[in-house]
Amino acid sequence: MCKRENTKPVYAGKVKIGGGGVSIQSMCNTDTIDVDKTARQINQLAAEGCEIARLAVNNADAAKAFAEIRKKTHIPLVADIHFDYRLALLCVENGADKIRINPGNIGEKSNVLQVAKACKSRNIPIRIGVNMGSMEAEVVKRFGKTAQAMVESALYNVGLLNECDFDDIVISLKASSVKVTVDAYRLISKRVGYPLHIGVTESGTLHSGMIKSSIGIGALLLDGIGDTIRVSLTADPIEEVRAAKSILRATGLLHSGAELISCPSCGRCKIDQIKIANEVEKALGKINKNVKVAVMGCVVNGPGEASDADIGIAGGDGCAILFKKGKIVRKIKECEIIDTLLKEIGDM
């Protein structure tokens, strides 16, 4: 299995994909032709932590908009191309930092080759973006709609690009089934060393989409697979970036910022722990500090369970104990919990 440390690095603008590290992507849901609106959304996504933004390009005007959007933004921009390879060529001319093509719907072999030539001339990587629902007919005929089929489709297209001496490739293999998606990425990681863009497609609305994406992306990241991630949600793309950051943090791949650990409250808890945990989390979001904070309902889940937290509280009856690195510091009143925690963190 080729783990992320050993994948071949490619560059979308200044962002390295492959060879270690995991970058966060999202995709605009604005009309690409609306330059101001699209640039504004890209900058909002970037401010939230998005490192690469993808734009739908469905006509020549959208391709031409790339040049203007580029001037108003600072993160790499990927052109998402379906059906018409000529739009890819136009995007390359207009400053796209990476091209995504869906090989199953881009037409004949020579189309892929022309895109490869254009990208090679400007050192732009290509993502072969295989989707379960739009693979080459021959592949589906031979392998069915399976993880194996997505892998074979990707490898066929890698072959086409390689024929053209093109090697700056990123691969994605997305299905709406989490299991099939995970299986496909595990399979391909044993076959090639190209960086992998991972995600679950058509994963649904905020709640179910976050869960499907977390499982699929998270399981692969824990395996050491995946160089760049995109959480697909039928929601504001800002939510995709937030979820992506949480997934990276949960899998130990993002260490910056504050982390809150909190137990589910239970019958032992005598403080309003759900409210306190949410308010502390909200306040931590505004503090740019690498700190692990615990908000525990009672002593059972107190200092012992949270001994690797930098600071925390464990609820008592109308009070709480404040602890640091598992050691009790002092007792405080319930009404002082939030202020005390935030002051102590501020002083750290």
Next chain:
Amino acid sequence: MCKRENTKPVYAGKVKIGGGGVSIQSMCNTDTIDVDKTARQINQLAAEGCEIARLAVNNADAAKAFAEIRKKTHIPLVADIHFDYRLALLCVENGADKIRINPGNIGEKSNVLQVAKACKSRNIPIRIGVNMGSMEAEVVKRFGKTAQAMVESALYNVGLLNECDFDDIVISLKASSVKVTVDAYRLISKRVGYPLHIGVTESGTLHSGMIKSSIGIGALLLDGIGDTIRVSLTADPIEEVRAAKSILRATGLLHSGAELISCPSCGRCKIDQIKIANEVEKALGKINKNVKVAVMGCVVNGPGEASDADIGIAGGDGCAILFKKGKIVRKIKECEIIDTLLKEIGDM
């Protein structure tokens, strides 16, 4: 590795844990002594899909409340015991269907043995609930705070119970680190065939907790590991059950009910897809029908991508196409999308 089909079944009341299938657990956050409030919460959780409810038992009054709560509820009830093994004995007398002990904080060996004897006399299973933060001191000294340590702690306690000829065991190995949690369960599944209760502990508030739990529980379920799950959230326990159902559905382990697949909208989308997807999802929650519904922003992610959906729409400009099993049925106006989908589903 012992997969869930091959774990040894035990019974918490009428609910089988082990030997195939995955049940959903949650835990009340009411004061157990408040019988009415606790029974009401249990019944709400059960109505949402919870199959086993756990109650904190921190004093004799809470243990005695079990008998009354039992009469007002119908799903198996688990007594959660820390520190005092005598509370476990009292819960067994008062009708608990399963006992959870945390071996690290229950005191000497003879305490565990007494609980085993009491449970054996009434055919009640015991969960050895190891938590990273409260393992036996000797185990931590020897193995550190590692996945291996949690496994060794569990195996030591399995040994104690086995000495007592007690074999109706469930094991959990929870850490607040997703990776350590997953590693621990993978390790123990190679060592014993007891059913596993899986979850990530102190996973945090609704957003981050759902993500951590989805990754940890989801990755293991995809491996074939896990017989019963509990999503821990610092939130209303109803949210734990909702998340658990979504995790089971996403991993192909729950097939009942309607499933919505929807693409993230992008620059190609000309309909208000986020709103439509959310409204359709909400309406589907009230329909008791096994149906897969797709709400797609455009034809790129349309019938092809969603060909395994029973029914769906793909947005156009002020309109949409209605499709069934990937075949286009007819064109409809945007304002008719929700009503048409729900009527067609109702007629199915």
